[in-house]
Every structure is written in C-alpha cells, then in structure tokens.
Amino acid sequence: MSQLEELLAVWLPRQRWFSGKGIPIRQIRVESRHTLVSAGPEGPDLHVLVIQAGQRGLSSRYQLLLGSRPPRSLPPDLARVAIGVCQVSGGRPKVIYDAAHDAQLTGLLLERFTAPTGAEPSGRVRFRTLPGGRIRVGSTGRILTGEQSNTSLVYGEDYVLKTFRRLWPGTNPDLELNMALSGSPYVARPCGWIEADLAGHSTPTTLAMLQTYIPQATDGWVLATADVRALLEGSGSGHEPGFTGEAAQLGRTTAEVHRSLARALPTDVLTPAGAAEMADAMVERLAMASAEVPELAEHAPRVMEAYADFSEVDEPLPIQRIHGDYHLGQVIRTTPGWVVLDFEGEPTVPVRDRQRLSSPLRDVAGMLRSFDYAAGYLLVGHPGEAGLEWAARSWARHNREAFCRGYADGGGADPEKHLTVLRAFEFDKAVYEVLYEARNRPNWLRVPLESIATAAAAPPVPG
Ligand SMILES: Nc1ncnc2c1ncn2[C@@H]1O[C@H](COP(=O)(O)OP(=O)(O)O)[C@@H](O)[C@H]1O
Numbered sequence: 001m002s003q004l005e006e007l008l009a010v011w012l013p014r015q016r017w018f019s020g021k022g023i024p025i026r027q028i029r030v031e032s033r034h035t036l037v038s039a040g041p042e043g044p045d046l047h048v049l050v051i052q053a054g055q056r057g058l059s060s061r062y063q064l065l066l067g068s069r070p071p072r073s074l075p076p077d078l079a080r081v082a083i084g085v086c087q088v089s090g091g092r093p094k095v096i097y098d099a100a101h102d103a104q105l106t107g108l109l110l111e112r113f114t115a116p117t118g119a120e121p122s123g124r125v126r127f128r129t130l131p132g133g134r135i136r137v138g139s140t141g142r143i144l145t146g147e148q149s150n151t152s153l154v155y156g157e158d159y160v161l162k163t164f165r166r167l168w169p170g171t172n173p174d175l176e177l178n179m180a181l182s183g184s185p186y187v188a189r190p191c192g193w194i195e196a197d198l199a200g201h202s203t204p205t206t207l208a209m210l211q212t213y214i215p216q217a218t219d220g221w222v223l224a225t226a227d228v229r230a231l232l233e234g235s236g237s238g239h240e241p242g243f244t245g246e247a248a249q250l251g252r253t254t255a256e257v258h259r260s261l262a263r264a265l266p267t268d269v270l271t272p273a274g275a276a277e278m279a280d281a282m283v284e285r286l287a288m289a290s291a292e293v294p295e296l297a298e299h300a301p302r303v304m305e306a307y308a309d310f311s312e313v314d315e316p317l318p319i320q321r322i323h324g325d326y327h328l329g330q331v332i333r334t335t336p337g338w339v340v341l342d343f344e345g346e347p348t349v350p351v352r353d354r355q356r357l358s359s360p361l362r363d364v365a366g367m368l369r370s371f372d373y374a375a376g377y378l379l380v381g382h383p384g385e386a387g388l389e390w391a392a393r394s395w396a397r398h399n400r401e402a403f404c405r406g407y408a409d410g411g412g413a414d415p416e417k418h419l420t421v422l423r424a425f426e427f428d429k430a431v432y433e434v435l436y437e438a439r440n441r442p443n444w445l446r447v448p449l450e451s452i453a454t455a456a457a458a459p460p461v462p463g
C-alpha cells in the first residue's frame with residue numbers, strides 16, 4: 001500500500017459512516033482521484049477519491065472528500081480532522097484531512113455546480129443541475145453530525161449536499177426516486193448531483209445529491225422519543241392523542257408517497273416464484289446475522305417459520321419501487337406536514353437489489369419497527385421496571401395502530417389484512433437491525449434482539 005493508503009487504512013474504521021466496522025481492513029486501494037477545487041499554491045485543494053477497502057476477501061467502494069494544504073498553513077480548527085502528511089496527487093507532501101469540515105472548501109464545492117466544466121480536467125467527475133435551476137452560491141457547508149450512513153452538508157437555509165459514502169456503480173436510488181417524486185409536497189426538491197465514471201463501468205455513478213433544505217423541521221425520531229420519554233417520566237399525554245395523531249398523519253403521507261412512486265415508476269404483481277426468492281433472501285440474511293450475532297440463533301426457527309408462511313401466501317401482492325429503509329429518522333415534521341427523506345434504501349445492500357420492485361408493506365414494516373425502537377431504546381436504561389415496560393410497549397402499540405390506520409385511510413393496502421406478510425417483513429427488518437447495531441452501535445443491540453424475542457414467542461398469525 002502507498003503511504004496515503006496506509007494512512008487511510010487507519011482512519012477509515014474510525015468514521016461513523018464506514019459500514020465495515022469490526023472486520024479488519026486487509027487492504028486499501030485508491031481506485032481514482034480527482035482534484036475538484038484548487039485554491040492556489042498554498043491550497044487548500046479538494047480531492048475526491050474512490051477507494052476500495054478489502055476485508056475478508058470482499059472489497060467495498062467508498063467515496064472520500066479530502067482536503068490538502070501545506071503543513072504550515074493548516075488552520076488549528078482543522079488539525080483535529082487531519083489524517084496525516086503525504087503526497088496526494090504528486091508534488092510536495094501535504095497534510096490531508098476530512099474536507100467536509102473545511103468551510104472554505106465546502107463553499108468552493110458548491111460553486112462548482114455553477115461551473116460544470118471547471119477545475120476537473122478529465123471530465124470524469126461532473127456537476128449536474130436541473131434545467132432552469134440556478135444554484136445560489138456564497139454560503140459554506142455545515143456538516144450534520146447525526147447518526148448518518150453518509151455525510152451531509154447544509155448550506156445556510158438553501159441546500160443539503162449529501163455525499164454518498166459507500167458507492168455502488170450506477171445512479172443512487174436516493175437521486176432516482178427523489179427525481180421521480182420531484183414536485184411532490186412530501187419530499188425535498190432535488191436541485192443537482194455530482195456523478196463520476198468509475199473504472200470498468202459505462203453508466204455514471206452518483207457521488208452526491210444537492211437537495212432543497214427544509215428549515216425548522218424536526219425529525220420523527222426526536223419527536224417520537226420525546227413523547228415516550230415524557231410518558232415514562234409521568235408527564236406524558238397518556239395514550240391518546242400524544243404522538244398518535246402524528247403517526248396517523250405519517251401513515252397517510254406514506255400511502256401518498258407510495259402512490260406517487262407507483263404512478264411514476266414501474267409496478268407489477270409478485271409471482272409465487274418472486275415470493276419464494278424474497279423468502280430465500282430473508283433466510284440468507286438471517287443465516288448471516290446469526291453467524292455474526294449468536295444470540296439470534298435461538299430465535300431462528302420461529303423466524304424461519306414466518307418466512308415459510310410468507311412464501312406460501314396466495315394473495316396477489318402488488319410490487320413497486322419503495323423507500324427501502326423507512327424509519328422515524330427518515331421523516332421530518334414541518335408545519336404543513338411530514339416530509340420523507342433518504343430514498344437510498346439499506347446502504348449496505350447492492351444497488352441492483354435495492355432497485356428491485358418490492359411490496360410497499362416492507363416500508364410499513366420498517367416504520368412499525370421504528371415505533372418499537374423508540375419504545376425499546378428508552379427502556380434500555382430501565383431494566384426490569386415492569387410498569388415502564390408496559391407503558392412504553394403500549395405507546396408503541398397505539399402508534400403502530402394509528403400509523404396503519406392512517407396508511408389504509410390514505411389509500412394504501414390495509415396492513416391489518418396482511419399480517420403474515422408484515423410479520424415476515426418485520427422480522428427481516430429486525431434481523432437487518434441486529435447486524436446494523438452489532439457493527440455500529442453495540443449498546444443498542446438489545447433493542448432489535450428483544451423485539452425478535454418477543455415476536456418469536458408470540459403465536460404465528462392465524463389462518
Ligand atoms: N432536505 C433536508 N432538509 C432538512 N433536513 C434534512 C434534509 N436532508 C437531510 N436532512 C437531515 O439530515 C438527516 C440525515 O439525512 P439522510 O438523508 O437520512 O442521511 P443518511 O443516509 O446519511 O442517514 C435527516 O434525518 C434530517 O434530519
């Protein structure tokens with residue numbers, strides 16, 4: 001490995017967005033590097049690197065936005081995000097650092113949208129805007145610090161630039177679906193994107209998406225957990241109305257978004273072979289997760305039964321493009337209503353699988369899991385407190401019911417009439433969450449594990 005690759009091999013596993021945590025990195029290979037911005041001999045320069053991280057015989061692509069400056073001109077506030085000193089693209093060694101924290105570079109990056117053929121001479125990285133759309137420049141990007149799988153920069157109250165970290169060749173579904181829904185009141189309007197030609201791939205790959213920023217909104221997870229917390233502290237609103245009005249409205253919005261996706265993009269009906277294939281994929285994920293998290297294995301037989309019941313359901317299930325990783329952190333509440341973000345799907349799943357048509361009930365199941373999460377997360381600090389457990393679990397039940405009611409009222413398939421399908425999808429999501437938490441937030445692992453244990457102990461859906 002080169003000096004740069006050695007430095008990256010140490011830095012990468014510490015990044016929140018690195019999805020291969022817990023597995024040693026055997027090799028880093030810089031696949032491509034392009035200089036997007038160059039602010040003179042003293043820098044700073046902004047480079048976009050596509051790297052391959054080799055772990056256990058598997059290789060995953062990531063995007064890095066690195067700044068470089070001569071060592072003596074690194075401002076003190078960037079010292080904490082320094083990666084090391086090395087040559088980035090020939091010439092003198094420079095300090096390289098995480099460019100998302102450099103206000104000057106983030107401002108210049110936004111400006112690149114107004115000069116699409118500017119500093120990157122190879123033409124292999126392109127800045128795209130929508131016809132007629134003018135990008136307002138002059139602001140710098142503020143990095144969002146939440147529990148993110150990607151890195152987002154907020155420019156004033158104008159835009160969010162979301163840079164995708166794990167890269168899969170082709171158009172990112174977040175861009176594809178936001179474009180399909182553009183104009184809907186339930187999504188943030190896309191304004192542009194950055195794309196690159198990856199070695200060996202003829203279609204462009206999305207590196208980043210520029211979207212309208214929605215100010216003064218609060219995300220669903222913050223609102224929901226505040227409601228559960230208030231309930232547990234005794235100042236809550238009880239069961240009704242509390243968050244349930246919001247949950248019902250979210251259900252209606254979800255149905256609207258699904259309808260718009262079905263209008264804009266292909267739809268079909270799941271064949272028995274398609275259902276069997278979906279069940280096989282769920283079984284495979286369960287096996288992988290059980291190998292990594294042994295506590296899961298004891299529940300595997302009941303979970304497998306749910307998957308078998310799913311594969312035998314003899315009702316024609318409509319399928320279409322869906323959100324794919326739907327949870328309370330993906331929806332924000334604005335004054336007029338809910339807005340849905342992040343149509344990327346599960347970021348660790350290959351894009352070609354995320355682009356497959358699926359049942360919108362998968363998204364319903366994702367959100368139902370999220371109500372359980374909000375309750376389960378707040379119970380982590382109160383083990384064995386039966387009263388609190390009961391209160392939090394009833395909170396989840398009421399909000400799940402309200403969301404399903406809203407979804408059916410909004411014109412979606414009535415979840416109550418598809419309990420076998422929902423049970424399988426909820427297990428599959430919870431299994432995904434077990435893997436996600438084991439790799440990213442081991443302290444949260446109990447939350448999906450306990451849901452699986454409870455659901456596995458419950459009798460299967462009659463009929
Ligand atoms: N257009 C937007 N307007 C306002 N806030 C946004 C917007 N896009 C993202 N956010 C905020 O950033 C958070 C993370 O965005 P998201 O697209 O879910 O990224 P990730 O895929 O990294 O999780 C959201 O939960 C939301 O709080």
Ligand SMILES: O=P(O)(O)O[C@H]1O[C@H](CO)[C@@H](O[C@H]2O[C@H](CO)[C@@H](O)[C@H](O)[C@H]2O)[C@H](O)[C@H]1O
Pocket residue numbers: 147148149150221325326327328329330342346347366369370371373433436
């Ligand atoms: O980063 P993304 O939002 O694309 O999604 C990943 O991270 C989520 C956590 O930030 C994770 O969601 C899980 O935790 C949420 C609470 O933090 C909870 O609301 C979700 O229901 C639960 O699945 C998501 O699974 C993962 O893909």
